Amino acid sequence: MSARWQAVDAYIADKLLCADDALAATLANNAAKGLPPIDVSAAQGKMLFLLAQIAGARRILEIGTLGGYSTTWLARALPDDGELVTLELDAHHAAVARENLENAGVSAKVDIRVGPAATSLAAMISEAPFDFVFIDADKQSGAHYVGEAIRLGRPGTTIIVDNVVREGGVLDANSEDERIVGTRALFDRIAADPRLDATAVQTVGAKKWDGFMLARVR
Template sequence: MGERWQAVDDYIADKLLGADDALAATLSNNEKQGLPPIDVSAAQGKMLFLLAQIAGANRILEVGTLGGYSTIWLARALPDDGRLVTLELEPHHARVARENLERAGVSDKVDIRIGSAADSLGAMAKGDPFDFVFIDADKQSNAHYVAEAIRLGRSGTTIVVDNVVREGGVLEADSDDERIVGTRALFDMLSADPRLDATAVQTVGAKKWDGFVLARVR
């Protein structure tokens, strides 16, 4: 079944996305530099691009840069005066991301901040709100990251969280996997927080069986 999922993703990318030299070069550079191959798929990247545009985003926050693949998709969704702040724990990943963003021609729109995402978020004063937030970092902290996204957002801010199904692992109430524990805590938080409207969508494809949380600040 996994091969068929990959084939359908390839079909979607061929029909609806086409070739993209900058994104292909980003994935190639990530591999050469030893980054883990955990970027969103091409179809998912285009989904993020469209969601950010639909939200009319002028300011975007990304938690988890890796090599900048999703960052490029999101930066492309911004208007000329738009800005994107992306948070990355690993300095090596951030250096690779800077190379990729420069090659893709979007580095002028992106501010990469290195360090613990919790620390970076905590240091941000509430100023001009973020219109769109994409969270794809350590799953243990997802509930905290969403709470910070609410604080730094506004009514109408869109929040997207990746990897929330984990091949069905989210159902394992007795799991000792910190990623599953953190994901279940995220769902508990979403179900209890009156400031959010939220749902989750399962996905299959090149990234196997997983899913996204889609939420909007009331």
């Protein structure tokens, strides 16, 4: 079945997404520099682009840069005077992302900050509010990152969290996988917070079976 999922993703990309040399070069450079192939798919990248535009985002916060593939999609959604702050733990990943963002022509809009995301977020209180937040970092800290996104947001801020289904692993209350434990804590955190309206959507495709959380600050 996964081959058919991938074929549908390829069909979507062929019909609805144009060939993109800069994004293709980003993925090639990531592979050449040893980054793991865990970027969002092309269709998911375009979804992020459209959601950020629909939200009218002028300031975007991304938690988890990797090689800058999703960062490029989000930066393209910004107006000319827009700003994207992206947080990356790994200095090598951040260096590769800088190369890719420069090649894609969006580096002037992007501020990459290297170090533990929790530390970076704690220092950002004076930089609020952000209009749109994309969280795609360590799953163990997802609940904390959502709390920080609310703190750094405003009424109407859109929050997207990736990888929240984990091939159905989220159902396993007895899992010892820290990523699943963290994802379940994320669901509990969002469900209990009256400041958020939220849903989650399962996805299948090139990234197998997973899903994303979509929330809006009230």
